[in-house]
Amino acid sequence: MYIVIVGGGKVGRGAARDLIGMGHEVCVIEREADTAWSINHELGEVALVGDGTEVHVQQAAGMNRADVVVACTGRDQANLAVGQTAATRFGAGKVIARINDPRNESIFRALGFDNTVSATTSIVNAIELEVNKGLQSLTRLTQLASSSFMLSQQRVAEQSSVVGCTVRELRLPPSTLLVLVVREGDEALIPGPTTTIHASDLVIAVTHVQHEAALRAALT
Amino acid sequence: MRVVIMGCGRLGSMLAGELDAEGHHVTVIDIDQAAFNWLGDSFSGTRVVGPGEDSAIQEAAGVKHADVFLALANGDNRNAMAVQVAKHIHGAPRVVARIYDPDRAEVYQQLGINVVNPTTILDQMVREAAFATSSEREAASDEGDRV
Numbered sequence: 001m002y003i004v005i006v007g008g009g010k011v012g013r014g015a016a017r018d019l020i021g022m023g024h025e026v027c028v029i030e031r032e033a034d035t036a037w038s039i040n041h042e043l044g045e046v047a048l049v050g051d052g053t054e055v056h057v058q059q060a061a062g063m064n065r066a067d068v069v070v071a072c073t074g075r076d077q078a079n080l081a082v083g084q085t086a087a088t089r090f091g092a093g094k095v096i097a098r099i100n101d102p103r104n105e106s107i108f109r110a111l112g113f114d115n116t117v118s119a120t121t122s123i124v125n126a127i128e129l130e131v132n133k134g135l136q137s138l139t140r141l142t143q144l145a146s147s148s149f150m151l152s153q154q155r156v157a158e159q160s161s162v163v164g165c166t167v168r169e170l171r172l173p174p175s176t177l178l179v180l181v182v183r184e185g186d187e188a189l190i191p192g193p194t195t196t197i198h199a200s201d202l203v204i205a206v207t208h209v210q211h212e213a214a215l216r217a218a219l220t
Numbered sequence: 221m222r223v224v225i226m227g228c229g230r231l232g233s234m235l236a237g238e239l240d241a242e243g244h245h246v247t248v249i250d251i252d253q254a255a256f257n258w259l260g261d262s263f264s265g266t267r268v269v270g271p272g273e274d275s276a277i278q279e280a281a282g283v284k285h286a287d288v289f290l291a292l293a294n295g296d297n298r299n300a301m302a303v304q305v306a307k308h309i310h311g312a313p314r315v316v317a318r319i320y321d322p323d324r325a326e327v328y329q330q331l332g333i334n335v336v337n338p339t340t341i342l343d344q345m346v347r348e349a350a351f352a353t354s355s356e357r358e359a360a361s362d363e364g365d366r367v
Contacts, residue, residue: 053297055323077273077301081324084300088327103275107301110308 006052007073072098173214226272227293233258273302
């Protein structure tokens with residue numbers, strides 16, 4: 001297949017490298033001469049210097065015979081322009097548009113771009129997953145030097161069964177010590193047996209690594 | 221009428237001032253706060269700082285309730301995207317984009333956008349100005365010959 005990629009940054013260059021590796025014919029349109037030179041140096045003569053949103057540059061890149069056009073600059077308005085000119089002017093069969101700002105996904109959809117890729121969304125989702133993990137379960141902060149003990153933190157979930165329990169009532173595993181409870185408003189308290197656990201408390205504890213799972217369960 | 225203008229340069233600020241003076245409800249969006257200096261002291265409309273192609277900024281500028289959205293910033297791609305966000309996301313009934321590149325202007329016209337292309341307009345005006353001058357001269361010299 002013949003694939004025209006607009007934007008030779010990390011994303012465009014990476015795509016070009018992979019697609020060439022798969023045996024496709026590729027042209028990368030890149031605005032910066034230095035970047036284009038560097039791409040040519042690595043991948044052979046595949047880069048064309050120019051503004052990929054300009055019709056005459058698209059023409060020079062042979063967009064009229066492209067099977068796929070990939071718009072992957074760092075600017076959504078440029079990617080939209082590339083997609084729309086490719087489809088309207090050159091009848092490009094397949095346009096893949098990169099979306100940088102996830103809030104622009106709806107406009108790309110409304111304009112009929114079904115093939116969009118949003119790295120930001122993927123990364124944000126991954127981060128949210130990690131953050132929620134941190135909120136709801138135990139995170140290992142550090143392993144205490146030359147021992148089998150670790151320092152951990154766990155946020156007490158809103159719906160957790162331990163909310164309202166005192167520390168004494170928690171089913172803590174052996175060799176475990178709750179060292180600090182950080183409460184809303186950055187109030188920190190050293191928990192004693194009668195300290196009541198609140199929702200959203202951040203509980204810092206020391207435990208033996210083999211009891212990590214048991215501690216997580218005790219605070220969930 | 222409620223008019224939202226993106227781009228407060230010479231043209232945007234001029235239009236904003238005129239429409240405001242005519243009694244329209246005008247909101248101006250520009251990415252650069254300093255651009256609002258182009259507006260005269262008498263301007264009574266609203267100023268919004270931010271990228272006008274951003275859906276949230278358009279929301280803040282009240283594009284949802286606007287009768288007209290004008291994209292007069294300097295970038296063609298930015299203007300093209302802005303009017304399409306205004307039209308398709310916020311349902312602006314009438315949008316106009318300034319597109320300098322004649323090729324892209326044609327593309328967006330095909331996509332049903334009201335496009336003003338200064339390049340072709342100026343091309344014609346410059347030609348007319350150039351030819352009018354020479355033909356006037358020719359006419360004058362012709363008359364002189366006849367006399």
